[in-house]
Amino acid sequence: xxxxxxxxxxxxxxxxxxxxxxxxxxxxxxxxxxxxxxxxxxxxxxxxxxxxxxxxxxxxxxxxxxxxxxxxxxxxxxxxxxxxxxxxxxx
Amino acid sequence: xxxxxxxxxxxxxxxxxxxxxxxxxxxxxxxxxxxxxxxxxxxxxxxxxxxxxxxxxxxxxxxxxxxxxxxxxxxxxxxxxxxxxxxxxxxxxxxxxxxxxxxxxxxxxxxxxxxxxxxxxxxxxxxxxxxxxxxxxxxxxxxxxxxxxxxxxxxxxxxxxxxxxxxxxxxxxxxxxxxxxxxxxxxxxxxxxxxxxxxxxxxxxxxxxxxxxxxxxxxxxxxxxxxxxxxxxxxxxxxxxxxxxxxxxxxxxxxxxxxxxxxxxxxxxxxxxxxxxxxxxxxxxxxxxxxxxxxxxxxxxxxxxxxxxxxxxxxxxxxxxxxxxxxxxxxxxxxxxxxxxxxxxxxxxxxxxxxxxxxxxxxxxxxx
Ligand code: SF4
Ligand code: SF4
Numbered sequence: 001x002x003x004x005x006x007x008x009x010x011x012x013x014x015x016x017x018x019x020x021x022x023x024x025x026x027x028x029x030x031x032x033x034x035x036x037x038x039x040x041x042x043x044x045x046x047x048x049x050x051x052x053x054x055x056x057x058x059x060x061x062x063x064x065x066x067x068x069x070x071x072x073x074x075x076x077x078x079x080x081x082x083x084x085x086x087x088x089x090x091x
Numbered sequence: 092x093x094x095x096x097x098x099x100x101x102x103x104x105x106x107x108x109x110x111x112x113x114x115x116x117x118x119x120x121x122x123x124x125x126x127x128x129x130x131x132x133x134x135x136x137x138x139x140x141x142x143x144x145x146x147x148x149x150x151x152x153x154x155x156x157x158x159x160x161x162x163x164x165x166x167x168x169x170x171x172x173x174x175x176x177x178x179x180x181x182x183x184x185x186x187x188x189x190x191x192x193x194x195x196x197x198x199x200x201x202x203x204x205x206x207x208x209x210x211x212x213x214x215x216x217x218x219x220x221x222x223x224x225x226x227x228x229x230x231x232x233x234x235x236x237x238x239x240x241x242x243x244x245x246x247x248x249x250x251x252x253x254x255x256x257x258x259x260x261x262x263x264x265x266x267x268x269x270x271x272x273x274x275x276x277x278x279x280x281x282x283x284x285x286x287x288x289x290x291x292x293x294x295x296x297x298x299x300x301x302x303x304x305x306x307x308x309x310x311x312x313x314x315x316x317x318x319x320x321x322x323x324x325x326x327x328x329x330x331x332x333x334x335x336x337x338x339x340x341x342x343x344x345x346x347x348x349x350x351x352x353x354x355x356x357x358x359x360x361x362x363x364x365x366x367x368x369x370x371x372x373x374x375x376x377x378x379x380x381x382x383x384x385x386x387x388x389x390x391x392x393x394x395x396x397x398x399x400x401x402x403x404x405x406x407x408x409x410x411x412x413x414x415x416x417x418x419x420x421x422x423x424x425x426x427x428x429x430x431x432x433x434x435x436x437x438x439x440x441x442x443x444x445x446x447x448x449x450x451x452x453x454x455x456x457x458x459x
Contacts, residue, residue, distance in 0.1 A: 012238030
């Protein structure tokens with residue numbers, strides 16, 4: 001994932017609060033992925049408009065964490081979603 | 092220990108279908124139209140499912156488009172908060188109806204593929220013009236922008252079409268393809284002579300899928316169900332019996348899996364009389380093979396028992412005559428050798444004819 005890449009949740013992939021299990025899940029075709037707080041925080045910043053660089057800067061500020069660590073965690077997480085076609089990325 | 096809530100529900104809205112695929116997973120005893128649940132009852136069942144913890148709803152059949160109230164059912168499912176997937180052959184969907192399904196909030200479409208050209212597809216589906224119509228429907232799906240999974244069902248007659256099926260999925264803009272080798276339940280059990288892949292075909296399919304997964308990473312996700320009888324370890328029984336999913340059939344009976352009625356000593360509850368929650372947590376059929384307590388040797392002391400849960404109960408029933416036996420596909424089963432020989436024998440029946448699925452009251456099947 002490059003700084004200028006713009007991630008977006010494609011149609012058919014959405015965040016959902018699971019009341020029964022009290023957890024956030026990512027619903028996608030034939031899959032439901034349980035999100036940990038970090039994954040949920042990253043995805044709430046993904047809006048299809050802002051770039052990966054902007055998203056990670058916002059997260060670093062919000063959680064007062066070193067930017068390199070945020071970039072690492074987020075890139076790994078988002079790349080894995082992209083490989084499963086749960087995330088679209090435009091350059 | 093209380094079992095976890097279910098994640099997925101398969102709603103078999105109807106057993107009616109214009110096609111008559113010889114591998115249909117519906118039971119040989121199909122439900123009649125007059126026994127089907129009505130719109131309001133399905134809507135209630137969807138709400139009960141969401142309250143119970145179901146996230147994913149698969150609207151299936153038969154052909155779900157044969158239900159005139161399909162759009163209302165999708166709207167009711169979305170209102171209940173469910174992720175809604177339509178499993179269809181495409182027959183019965185028009186451009187207008189798809190637009191209505193879009194407006195009702197349908198999340199995803201899974202389109203079945205009986206073959207990659209009209210000759211194959213129409214012969215397997217037993218429906219003339221079906222392939223042409225399906226391609227038209229695929230075009231409308233793409234135009235609306237529904238996320239699409241292509242579900243290619245493969246067997247001895249069409250396994251050579253796998254490479255083309257992978258291309259077609261990409262041409263249609265599908266994000267996923269399910270490469271599903273026929274599993275022998277329901278009608279497929281009658282068609283083992285006609286459909287059983289050869290050992291070589293099964294190997295070749297695995298090779299093609301492995302190569303395609305590498306090549307198409309990030310473009311097309313491939314879910315693969317390998318040929319069953321030729322493997323050394325059985326398929327995992329979902330996430331374990333009564334652990335991740337449940338199945339409601341057209342007349343309201345609730346099953347732990349689509350083939351569960353093939354186990355004669357099980358009794359099932361219906362949504363008309365019992366709540367989905369009571370059925371899931373307390374139903375006799377759901378508790379029959381939950382966990383690992385019911386297992387005998389060799390599963391009992393096997394370190395894979397929480398990986399595959401002893402394989403398929405319905406397959407153990409169908410082949411060994413005992414639903415609590417080790418799945419005979421397993422190399423540790425005393426029946427493994429016999430099953431492999433049986434698979435090779437089925438696979439060599441070159442002139443076996445297809446026995447099509449028939450609705451109750453329709454013409455009898457040809458003699459076996
Ligand atoms: S018993 Fe067999 S058919 Fe039923 S869910 Fe388990 S694996 Fe599938
Ligand atoms: S013995 Fe039972 S648990 Fe072990 S691999 Fe075979 S089917 Fe699975």
